[in-house]
Amino acid sequence: MSDNVKIPQQAGRSGADDRPEALLRVEGLVKHFPIRKGLLRRQTGAVQAVDGLSFDVRPGETLGVVGESGCGKSTMGRLITRLLEPTGGRIEFQGHDITHLGVAGMRPLRRDVQMIFQDPYSSLNPRHTIGTIVSAPFRLQGIEPEGGVKKEVQRLLELVGLNPEHFNRYPHEFSGGQRQRIGIARALALKPKLVVADEPVSALDVSIQAQVVNLLDDLQDELGLTYVIIAHDLSVIRHVSDRIAVMYLGKIVELADRKSLYESPMHPYTKALLSAVPVPDPRRRGAKSDRILLKGDVPSPIAPPPGCRFHTRCWKATELCRTQEPPLVELRPGQQVACHHPENAGDAVDPTSAGNAAAPVLGDTAEGKAGGKTGGKAATDAPEDTGK
Numbered sequence: 450m451s452d453n454v455k456i457p458q459q460a461g462r463s464g465a466d467d468r469p470e471a472l473l474r475v476e477g478l479v480k481h482f483p484i485r486k487g488l489l490r491r492q493t494g495a496v497q498a499v500d501g502l503s504f505d506v507r508p509g510e511t512l513g514v515v516g517e518s519g520c521g522k523s524t525m526g527r528l529i530t531r532l533l534e535p536t537g538g539r540i541e542f543q544g545h546d547i548t549h550l551g552v553a554g555m556r557p558l559r560r561d562v563q564m565i566f567q568d569p570y571s572s573l574n575p576r577h578t579i580g581t582i583v584s585a586p587f588r589l590q591g592i593e594p595e596g597g598v599k600k601e602v603q604r605l606l607e608l609v610g611l612n613p614e615h616f617n618r619y620p621h622e623f624s625g626g627q628r629q630r631i632g633i634a635r636a637l638a639l640k641p642k643l644v645v646a647d648e649p650v651s652a653l654d655v656s657i658q659a660q661v662v663n664l665l666d667d668l669q670d671e672l673g674l675t676y677v678i679i680a681h682d683l684s685v686i687r688h689v690s691d692r693i694a695v696m697y698l699g700k701i702v703e704l705a706d707r708k709s710l711y712e713s714p715m716h717p718y719t720k721a722l723l724s725a726v727p728v729p730d731p732r733r734r735g736a737k738s739d740r741i742l743l744k745g746d747v748p749s750p751i752a753p754p755p756g757c758r759f760h761t762r763c764w765k766a767t768e769l770c771r772t773q774e775p776p777l778v779e780l781r782p783g784q785q786v787a788c789h790h791p792e793n794a795g796d797a798v799d800p801t802s803a804g805n806a807a808a809p810v811l812g813d814t815a816e817g818k819a820g821g822k823t824g825g826k827a828a829t830d831a832p833e834d835t836g837k
């Protein structure tokens with residue numbers, strides 16, 4: 450929190466559950482968008498965009514969130530910044546329950562939690578100068594920065610690598626990468642603690658993406674920021690993240706530190722996603738591909754499959770997967786996985802003792818080896834794209 454904001458601090462709960470105190474703690478977060486039909490607008494169903502997410506974000510770290518389009522990443526980002534009202538669950542920021550804070554209650558928190566949006570074209574008002582855009586947070590919060598607004602905006606522009614003399618220019622005079630820098634300057638105006646960036650570089654040319662990613666990195670070091678970065682691009686996520694949450698159909702299926710996730714993914718979905726990332730190694734050109742093809746589309750979040758939501762596309766799925774939802778449990782230190790038949794499970798702890806009531810069968814299953822009855826199978830030399 451900002452120094453002048455009084456949010457009660459809970460004496461770290463780390464003692465109680467052995468986890469370091471989190472800046473943000475999310476437990477069982479749910480967002481269902483109602484579907485209404487007819488004249489009376491009766492609710493006929495719900496889009497289960499986010500369905501029971503639990504995770505922590507530790508001070509100073511970057512949590513990357515990855516998954517295919519429609520898996521609920523943006524909804525999660527908007528929930529934790531409280532741009533959306535959760536249907537269920539709990540969100541704590543610095544030990545303070547912010548789950549259902551109203552506009553007034555959220556006002557002090559708006560300084561500490563900021564969001565960077567995907568599209569630097571639509572997120573900046575074309576009729577406002579850069580000075581007006583970057584200084585908007587000061588006006589909204591009724592803050593007069595030391596040295597005056599203009600000086601502070603110029604400092605922010607310089608901080609993000611823009612010419613401070615361009616204070617009076619309009620968004621259309623800037624390139625995509627520069628506009629994203631303007632969005633970053635605006636997000637940093639109030640010296641936030643947590644920045645949630647939703648696809649911060651996906652609208653930019655590839656050549657510009659690295660510059661913006663490096664800027665985010667540098668700003669984190671300089672300002673001690675904590676990031677939640679949402680992206681579908683696994684190379685971006687790998688570059689920026691300390692830990693990574695993989696989402697599928699509104700759930701986290703794997704949450705692990707970067708090294709474990711990339712070197713030894715345990716959820717078949719993570720493995721499939723990683724297998725689709727091109728390896729820039731000329732020595733492997735022409736080598737047999739280990740790419741895993743996921744068959745079919747992501748099922749509808751209006752009626753997600755029972756049991757494990759990934760079972761309809763998983764080459765290892767068994768009857769257990771079709772009927773029992775696997776809980777997210779720590780199978781290796783720092784690696785939480787929601788799977789009955791995890792990959793790379795050689796040195797994993799016994800999932801039963803990890804709290805998984807529906808004891809998974811580690812390693813390959815007979816059914817899995819036979820190719821599985823549902824969904825895709827492991828494929829090689831596959832030219833098709835497996836999605837994101």
Ligand SMILES: Nc1ncnc2c1ncn2[C@@H]1O[C@H](COP(=O)(O)OP(=O)(O)OP(=O)(O)O)[C@@H](O)[C@H]1O
Pocket residue numbers: 482496497498516517518519520521522523524525681750
């Ligand atoms: N306001 C809304 N009303 C109804 N459904 C919504 C709303 N916002 C999102 N959804 C639905 O919730 C699901 C998750 O959407 P969300 O945008 O969070 O996914 P995502 O992983 O960020 O995808 P993308 O990368 O394409 O943005 C989708 O099925 C989407 O259509």
